[in-house]
Amino acid sequence: MFHADLNRTLVVAADLLNTSEGARSGSPSPDELTTVESLRSFVGEREAQQWPVGRLDRAQLERVLALRDTLHAIWSATPLDAEKDLTTLNGLLEGVGFTLTTGEGDGGDSEVHAAPVPVSRELADVMTAQIAYALSQLVILDESARLRTCRGEDCEAKIVDLTRNRSKLFCDFGNCANRAHVRAYRARKAAEREAARRSDKSAPADEERLAKPSAKDKAAQLDEPTSESAVAAKEFRSRMRDELMDSRAKQDKKKDKKKKKKKADKKKDGKKKDGKKSEKKSSK
Ligand SMILES: [Zn+2]
Numbered sequence: 001m002f003h004a005d006l007n008r009t010l011v012v013a014a015d016l017l018n019t020s021e022g023a024r025s026g027s028p029s030p031d032e033l034t035t036v037e038s039l040r041s042f043v044g045e046r047e048a049q050q051w052p053v054g055r056l057d058r059a060q061l062e063r064v065l066a067l068r069d070t071l072h073a074i075w076s077a078t079p080l081d082a083e084k085d086l087t088t089l090n091g092l093l094e095g096v097g098f099t100l101t102t103g104e105g106d107g108g109d110s111e112v113h114a115a116p117v118p119v120s121r122e123l124a125d126v127m128t129a130q131i132a133y134a135l136s137q138l139v140i141l142d143e144s145a146r147l148r149t150c151r152g153e154d155c156e157a158k159i160v161d162l163t164r165n166r167s168k169l170f171c172d173f174g175n176c177a178n179r180a181h182v183r184a185y186r187a188r189k190a191a192e193r194e195a196a197r198r199s200d201k202s203a204p205a206d207e208e209r210l211a212k213p214s215a216k217d218k219a220a221q222l223d224e225p226t227s228e229s230a231v232a233a234k235e236f237r238s239r240m241r242d243e244l245m246d247s248r249a250k251q252d253k254k255k256d257k258k259k260k261k262k263k264a265d266k267k268k269d270g271k272k273k274d275g276k277k278s279e280k281k282s283s284k
Pocket of ligand 1: 151156173176
């Protein structure tokens with residue numbers, strides 16, 4: 001979406017946030033940055049950032065964790081347009097300069113862009129400068145709403161949407177997108193069944209018709225992207241409840257049948273025994 005360095009740094013910022021403890025695609029995930037060693041491997045896996053790896057110690061880890069906390073606050077405040085948000089970002093940018101350099105542009109061609117100059121060559125300072133600079137570019141371009149939290153159920157993963165049409169809503173940790181699509185599909189099916197059920201019934205009273213949205217309205221609501229997951233989840237829950245009630249009712253019926261059969265069998269047995277007794281009597 002932007003130039004290559006900016007895209008990569010934004011993804012790295014989301015990666016840093018996702019080292020935090022929290023739900024990922026339906027499963028709990030522990031804090032992955034608890035030791036200097038874990039910080040070293042996080043840095044080692046991102047060579048393209050050219051982060052200094054020489055002196056990594058507890059103090060650097062503490063500062064990187066503080067940066068992570070600040071980024072959480074920034075991500076949850078998007079779009080960043082309030083004075084308070086800018087103050088937070090300005091805090092990270094303090095002392096950071098920039099220089100002009102040539103690099104790969106959005107289309108793959110070489111182009112001139114600005115690169116941040118950190119306060120020092122210490123890891124925490126370099127990370128802070130790169131990430132704060134990338135975020136400031138998003139804010140200037142009025143694109144900070146691209147910093148998001150995954151819309152998947154039971155998922156707190158942070159994402160950065162680099163698609164042209166701003167369509168990325170889910171993380172890549174598991175199957176968040178797939179789970180949401182299944183939910184939406186089931187909700188649509190439930191709405192269709194509801195519509196069929198209603199059309200079978202005689203026309204409802206005027207008051208009821210006013211109070212309750214029609215199945216068509218409901219279906220239209222389900223297609224609204226903003227409320228889709230919430231509505232889908234609700235529909236899914238009520239459908240599960242209905243299915244549970246259905247299966248319970250069926251089980252109860254079966255039990256009743258079994259009981260009745262047992263009673264009937266007992267009666268039969270009794271009659272047979274009686275029959276045998278009377279046979280014996282009559283043979284005597
Ligand atoms: Zn997710």
